[in-house]
Amino acid sequence: MDIFEILTSAAFWAAAIRIASPLIFATMGELICERAGVLNLGIEGIMVAGAFAGWIAVWAGLPLWGGVAVAFVTGMAFGLLHGIFSVPFGLSQHVVGIGVTLLATSLTFYTYRVVLPEVSSPPKITAFQPVEIPLLSKIPLIGPALFNQTPLTYAAFILVGLVALVLYRTPLGLAVRAAGESPSAVAAQGLSVTAIRMGAVIVGSGFMAVGGAFLTLSAFDSFFFDMVNGRGWICIALVVFGVWKPGKALLGAILFAAFDALQIRLQQTTIGAVVPYQLFLMLPYILSILALVLMSRRAEVPAALMVPFNKGER
Amino acid sequence: MTGKAQAQTVLRLSHITKHFGALTANDDVSFELKRGEVIALLGENGAGKTTLMNILFGQYTADAGEVEVFGQTLPPGNPRAALDAGVGMVHQHFTLAGNLTVWENIVLGTQALGALRLDAKAAKAKIAALSKRFHLAVDPESKVGRLSVGERQRVEILKALYREARILILDEPTAVLTPQESDALFATLREAVGQGLSVVFISHKLHEVMAISDRTVVLRHGKLVAERATSETSREELAALMVDGEVSAPKIEAMPPGPALMRLAGVSTKGEGRAPGLHAVDLTLHAGQITGLAGVSGNGQKALSDLISGLANPVSGRFEIAGEPVTDWSPRRALARKIGRIPEDRHHTGTIADFDLTENAVLETYARDFARHGWMDWKGARAQAEGLIGTYDVRCPGPDTRIRLLSGGNMQKLILGRVLETAPRIILANQPVRGLDIGAVNYVHGRLAEAREKGAAVLLISEDLDEIMKLSDVIHVISEGRLSPGFARGTMRADELGQWMAGEGFAQPTEAAHAS
Numbered sequence: 001m002d003i004f005e006i007l008t009s010a011a012f013w014a015a016a017i018r019i020a021s022p023l024i025f026a027t028m029g030e031l032i033c034e035r036a037g038v039l040n041l042g043i044e045g046i047m048v049a050g051a052f053a054g055w056i057a058v059w060a061g062l063p064l065w066g067g068v069a070v071a072f073v074t075g076m077a078f079g080l081l082h083g084i085f086s087v088p089f090g091l092s093q094h095v096v097g098i099g100v101t102l103l104a105t106s107l108t109f110y111t112y113r114v115v116l117p118e119v120s121s122p123p124k125i126t127a128f129q130p131v132e133i134p135l136l137s138k139i140p141l142i143g144p145a146l147f148n149q150t151p152l153t154y155a156a157f158i159l160v161g162l163v164a165l166v167l168y169r170t171p172l173g174l175a176v177r178a179a180g181e182s183p184s185a186v187a188a189q190g191l192s193v194t195a196i197r198m199g200a201v202i203v204g205s206g207f208m209a210v211g212g213a214f215l216t217l218s219a220f221d222s223f224f225f226d227m228v229n230g231r232g233w234i235c236i237a238l239v240v241f242g243v244w245k246p247g248k249a250l251l252g253a254i255l256f257a258a259f260d261a262l263q264i265r266l267q268q269t270t271i272g273a274v275v276p277y278q279l280f281l282m283l284p285y286i287l288s289i290l291a292l293v294l295m296s297r298r299a300e301v302p303a304a305l306m307v308p309f310n311k312g313e314r
Numbered sequence: 315m316t317g318k319a320q321a322q323t324v325l326r327l328s329h330i331t332k333h334f335g336a337l338t339a340n341d342d343v344s345f346e347l348k349r350g351e352v353i354a355l356l357g358e359n360g361a362g363k364t365t366l367m368n369i370l371f372g373q374y375t376a377d378a379g380e381v382e383v384f385g386q387t388l389p390p391g392n393p394r395a396a397l398d399a400g401v402g403m404v405h406q407h408f409t410l411a412g413n414l415t416v417w418e419n420i421v422l423g424t425q426a427l428g429a430l431r432l433d434a435k436a437a438k439a440k441i442a443a444l445s446k447r448f449h450l451a452v453d454p455e456s457k458v459g460r461l462s463v464g465e466r467q468r469v470e471i472l473k474a475l476y477r478e479a480r481i482l483i484l485d486e487p488t489a490v491l492t493p494q495e496s497d498a499l500f501a502t503l504r505e506a507v508g509q510g511l512s513v514v515f516i517s518h519k520l521h522e523v524m525a526i527s528d529r530t531v532v533l534r535h536g537k538l539v540a541e542r543a544t545s546e547t548s549r550e551e552l553a554a555l556m557v558d559g560e561v562s563a564p565k566i567e568a569m570p571p572g573p574a575l576m577r578l579a580g581v582s583t584k585g586e587g588r589a590p591g592l593h594a595v596d597l598t599l600h601a602g603q604i605t606g607l608a609g610v611s612g613n614g615q616k617a618l619s620d621l622i623s624g625l626a627n628p629v630s631g632r633f634e635i636a637g638e639p640v641t642d643w644s645p646r647r648a649l650a651r652k653i654g655r656i657p658e659d660r661h662h663t664g665t666i667a668d669f670d671l672t673e674n675a676v677l678e679t680y681a682r683d684f685a686r687h688g689w690m691d692w693k694g695a696r697a698q699a700e701g702l703i704g705t706y707d708v709r710c711p712g713p714d715t716r717i718r719l720l721s722g723g724n725m726q727k728l729i730l731g732r733v734l735e736t737a738p739r740i741i742l743a744n745q746p747v748r749g750l751d752i753g754a755v756n757y758v759h760g761r762l763a764e765a766r767e768k769g770a771a772v773l774l775i776s777e778d779l780d781e782i783m784k785l786s787d788v789i790h791v792i793s794e795g796r797l798s799p800g801f802a803r804g805t806m807r808a809d810e811l812g813q814w815m816a817g818e819g820f821a822q823p824t825e826a827a828h829a830s
Contacts, residue, residue, distance in 0.1 A: 168432075169431060169432055170429060170430060170431060170432050171421075171423075171424075171425035171426060171427050171429050171432050172427045172428070172429075173432070174414075174418055174421065174422055174432060175422060175423065175427060177411075177413075177414065177418075178411045178414060178418075178419075178422050181411035181412065181413050181414060182409065182410060182411035182412070184407075184409045185409040185410050185411045185419065185422065186422065186423070187373070187393060187409070188373075188393060188403070188405065188409035189393075189397070189409075189422045189423030189424070189473075190392075190393045190394030190395075190396075190397040190398070190423050191394070191422075191423045191427075300413050302413070303411070303412060303413060
């Protein structure tokens with residue numbers, strides 16, 4: 001199989017979309033936080049917590065969508081924690097974020113051992129199954145790639161549209177963007193910067209957790225300790241790659257996922273027989289860094305990103 | 315216009331008191347604003363004007379006293395309530411988001427956050443109507459970050475008008491404007507007052523107060539010291555009220571210029587982001603002269619001061635110091651060539667906030683004068699700091715005080731001392747008195763005048779045209795990185811300089827040089 005064959009196969013693009021889905025959720029979550037002016041480095045840990053919470057809820061008997069909801073609420077709880085320290089207290093967002101990641105990760109492993117003390121391999125659940133969309137799935141190439149996915153993947157794409165709509169077409173979105181640009185402008189217009197930023201961090205963290213839950217509820221059917229594996233950090237880069245715009249961030253997620261899907265397939269080609277597989281593993285990251293450099297040259301970073309806002313300070 | 319309802323009191327401040335730590339910013343201040351009236355709130359920097367207005371607007375909470383708008387007492391510390399009651403405030407430091415468009419900035423917070431749609435069309439129509447009615451031309455679609463300072467101010471005023479503000483508070487609105495832009499602002503304000511708005515105009519510039527206000531309220535050290543009908547007072551009386559008695563401004567005696575100490579001929583530098591670089595600038599600094607650089611901020615002042623202080627290199631043109639061409643320029647070389655620098659931003663570039671006075675006093679010379687065999691000579695450094703504190707009247711608890719705890723004036727005195735102690739040949743004074751009270755202003759000006767008499771060449775960069783005209787032997791105007799020819803003291807009126815500041819005259823520089 002040569003590269004051209006890979007790139008024109010529906011199975012390859014279906015895989016890319018599947019790999020992209022958790023990234024899309026978490027990237028949208030991070031984007032919401034950053035647009036309001038809060039860098040959420042808790043993302044990696046929140047994804048781990050979300051992956052576990054969604055899975056354990058389904059294992060305990062909840063329906064799959066119930067698991068998604070549990071993951072969302074778990075993420076919101078960690079978002080609340082992050083928000084309290086970073087917004088009203090105005091502490092360093094780096095330190096708070098890394099703290100939340102460590103806490104969420106450790107707490108997850110702790111809870112795992114408490115709930116399942118005896119097991120050697122984690123139990124399996126019945127994950128989301130692909131749903132063919134009538135007619136659309138019959139389109140050559142695009143059909144099987146895009147319209148034969150699990151419901152959670154469809155939700156990811158719908159979320160991107162929703163985030164864009166809210167950010168650019170509603171008064172709330174305007175307030176969120178303004179909070180990330182100039183909190184003093186928000187305060188001068190009689191709005192609460194604290195409320196807006198807290199809301200953004202809480203909701204954004206919820207979506208990060210759903211991104212994690214995608215791994216256990218849709219991509220696989222079980223929970224492993226290292227399954228998030230740095231995806232959170234990739235999402236931080238994707239937000240920059242997407243210059244803080246939902247549509248471009250979506251493109252970035254698909255691009256990264258495509259490279260990831262590509263490297264797996266390249267390992268099985270004739271080149272893969274001679275080149276060490278580690279080089280292929282590096283491929284998506286190297287290409288992402290290159291794309292990041294090219295894309296974010298003229299990025300307009302939210303001006304008040306990582307700048308705490310204290311009312312009434314002289 | 316319902317002119318006869320003018321007895322109606324629209325705003326009443328009663329017994330407002332506010333402390334910041336040990337500082338009393340407002341001390342039992344009370345006054346009233348009537349419908350259709352312009353009140354000037356006059357006072358030195360630090361007199362408490364801005365604090366008072368921030369209390370009125372709900373951004374600070376007063377320790378005592380209350381604010382009444384249209385007969386209703388405002389809940390303290392709630393900007394939303396002030397906005398809803400019809401108070402609009404144009405802050406000295408604009409509260410605008412640069413990456414958002416003009417209309418987005420204006421609409422922010424005016425539509426319910428739960429609303430499913432942002433009504434952009436109606437908003438833009440309303441903005442267009444207001445722009446027309448109050449002669450506030452601005453493109454609603456352009457990003458605020460790309461606007462000039464004057465345009466941004468118009469956006470701020472539109473923001474207030476959009477919310478149907480009936481009381482407009484303007485905090486030092488002309489500080490950043492050219493004289494022409496100020497005139498346009500006054501026209502807008504008169505228009506607004508004609509339509510029944512009431513205005514509180516904060517300023518420390520007497521001619522503006524005389525031009526625009528009906529009544530003047532004078533604050534000094536947080537206290538209301540006088541209230542006058544503007545038509546029944548004079549500039550002299552107001553000045554005396556504002557500063558409490560006589561103020562001795564330094565006298566600049568005419569003296570012949572000495573030799574040229576620094577010469578720029580056709581020098582250009584690279585711009586930085588949106589800030590312009592220099593374009594073929596010709597400038598000569600003579601010993602025993604103060605050269606003033608007037609201009610609206612962001613027109614290349616930074617490029618010129620960076621060049622002189624060693625932070626930037628010319629890309630073309632000739633750059634000479636004392637007749638020798640300058641190559642391989644750096645801040646260290648600038649110091650070695652006896653250039654003293656008073657930076658524009660005393661908090662960020664002039665000092666290190668969390669270092670103490672001793673450390674800040676030797677920032678420029680520690681390696682040369684206060685180190686032996688690689689070890690710091692703290693004893694000598696401390697003695698140096700104590701010397702500066704004494705000589706330059708820096709009021710502080712001692713040399714171990716962190717410099718962030720000092721007032722702006724005392725901080726500036728230390729910087730000034732640090733510069734003057736090295737006996738510089740050339741002094742770059744960039745906004746040396748911005749934000750200082752009048753005592754400190756006169757002190758700094760006096761020291762600069764003294765250095766001039768001793769034969770230093772002083773380059774004074776300021777946005778305050780009065781300051782430039784008062785001190786300078788020669789005045790240049792900078793606009794978009796181009797430099798006007800030098801105008802000798804007394805040959806140009808403020809409005810003529812204002813035209814240069816607005817960018818006029820640069821097309822035929824040789825002709826205009828003799829136009830006065």
